Amino acid sequence: MKSLIGAAAAAALLTGVSARAADDKIVIGGALSLTGLQAPLDTPGFKGAQVAVKYLNDNGGLLGKQVEFINIDGKSDPVTVGNVAVELVDQGAQMILAPCDFDFGSPASREAQAADIVGLSTCASDPLYSSWTLGDKQFTLSMWNTTMGAVAADFAKEKGWKTAYVVTDQFIAYTKSLSKYFVAQFKADGGEVLLEDTYTNGDNNFSAQLARLKALGKKPDVIFVSSYGTDIGVIIRALREVGYDAPVLGGDAYDDPALHAALGEQMGNDVYFVTHTWMGPEAHPDMPKFIGLYKQMFGEDPDTSFVATGWDSVMMLAQAVKAAGSTDGADVAEALEEGEFKLLTGDLDYGTAEEGHAPDKAAVLLELKGGKPQFLGWRRPESVPAP
Numbered sequence: 001m002k003s004l005i006g007a008a009a010a011a012a013l014l015t016g017v018s019a020r021a022a023d024d025k026i027v028i029g030g031a032l033s034l035t036g037l038q039a040p041l042d043t044p045g046f047k048g049a050q051v052a053v054k055y056l057n058d059n060g061g062l063l064g065k066q067v068e069f070i071n072i073d074g075k076s077d078p079v080t081v082g083n084v085a086v087e088l089v090d091q092g093a094q095m096i097l098a099p100c101d102f103d104f105g106s107p108a109s110r111e112a113q114a115a116d117i118v119g120l121s122t123c124a125s126d127p128l129y130s131s132w133t134l135g136d137k138q139f140t141l142s143m144w145n146t147t148m149g150a151v152a153a154d155f156a157k158e159k160g161w162k163t164a165y166v167v168t169d170q171f172i173a174y175t176k177s178l179s180k181y182f183v184a185q186f187k188a189d190g191g192e193v194l195l196e197d198t199y200t201n202g203d204n205n206f207s208a209q210l211a212r213l214k215a216l217g218k219k220p221d222v223i224f225v226s227s228y229g230t231d232i233g234v235i236i237r238a239l240r241e242v243g244y245d246a247p248v249l250g251g252d253a254y255d256d257p258a259l260h261a262a263l264g265e266q267m268g269n270d271v272y273f274v275t276h277t278w279m280g281p282e283a284h285p286d287m288p289k290f291i292g293l294y295k296q297m298f299g300e301d302p303d304t305s306f307v308a309t310g311w312d313s314v315m316m317l318a319q320a321v322k323a324a325g326s327t328d329g330a331d332v333a334e335a336l337e338e339g340e341f342k343l344l345t346g347d348l349d350y351g352t353a354e355e356g357h358a359p360d361k362a363a364v365l366l367e368l369k370g371g372k373p374q375f376l377g378w379r380r381p382e383s384v385p386a387p
Helices: 005-013 039-058 078-090 103-112 145-159 173-188 209-217 232-239 256-265 288-300 306-324 328-338
Strands: 025-030 066-071 096-099 118-121 138-140 162-169 192-199 222-226 248-250 271-275 348-352 360-361 362-368 374-377
Touching: 025 039, 025 078, 025 306, 039 066, 039 288, 039 306, 066 306, 078 096, 078 103, 078 374, 096 103, 103 118, 103 138, 118 306, 118 328, 145 173, 145 222, 145 248, 145 271, 145 362, 145 374, 162 173, 162 360, 173 192, 173 222, 192 209, 209 232, 222 232, 232 248, 232 256, 288 306, 306 328
Parallel strands: 025 066, 025 096, 096 118, 118 138, 162 192, 162 222, 222 248, 248 271
Antiparallel strands: 271 362, 348 360, 362 374
């Protein structure tokens, strides 16, 4: 790390302390959460971003300047994330990387917009992460939940699963809207939702939901669980322990090695989830190159697609800066709108600011077998629910 950005900036990555950026550098500020509930999604992206910055600097930098990445821990707290973004702007950040979620990440993008610079979430997927809500210089690298939910629903149709039980964690916008769009597409595909139930993150008790499910008198063909963090494993284990062996579907929050280990060989089966990419050559011809660079920096292979979202975020911003010829917020935003980006997480084409900067992007479908993820391929639904 020190060879990449210097000892002072390396300390800043760990402590959040940095001197104001020098004029001979291009500075990307990060408010990614390295501690707390959001860390399993943001920390891999943080690592992927570091790999990208080193790669850029090893290959001549950007616009003839070295790139510096200063991340201050957002601590999985929206207020802290917003304050961090203000501090980063004060330190000279010319672009901001925001956490991988609307609730946790939007404060950073609001401060980026106030500073007239581009903000980019590494993987927020709720359609609220849009220029409609956050401003004309704000983007997310992720597909929206409209796509994520539709991919899951279309897969259920493909498998012949006609009835569904849906559990929605009332935690954040992501968990609520993912279920909403799955249900809309599942019904449009001809499916029947037997019951839409709710769960409160942190309860760690699924007995009331199980009682309501049992009262249906019939077992669903598929179970869709939209939750976050360790609660996903709590819910799946509770279902399996009382004999509900229907396949479980979910979104990218399932792309967590800790969850896979918690489910293990016994319960980590017939679980399918939609995410950003697959960390293997089947997903992208450049993936082995990225994995090699990642392993060179961190001494291990990446184990979640969220590392690729960090790489792609930095590399896409670099492409936009090159196209714009500057780091000016309006110019970079225009380059992002006009560009078509070939990324490890799929080809990406943004709509205009008037169209919400809607990300036109495919998704990957993975399956857990014996607690190990398996690649099922790229998916792009023919139609998606309206955001």
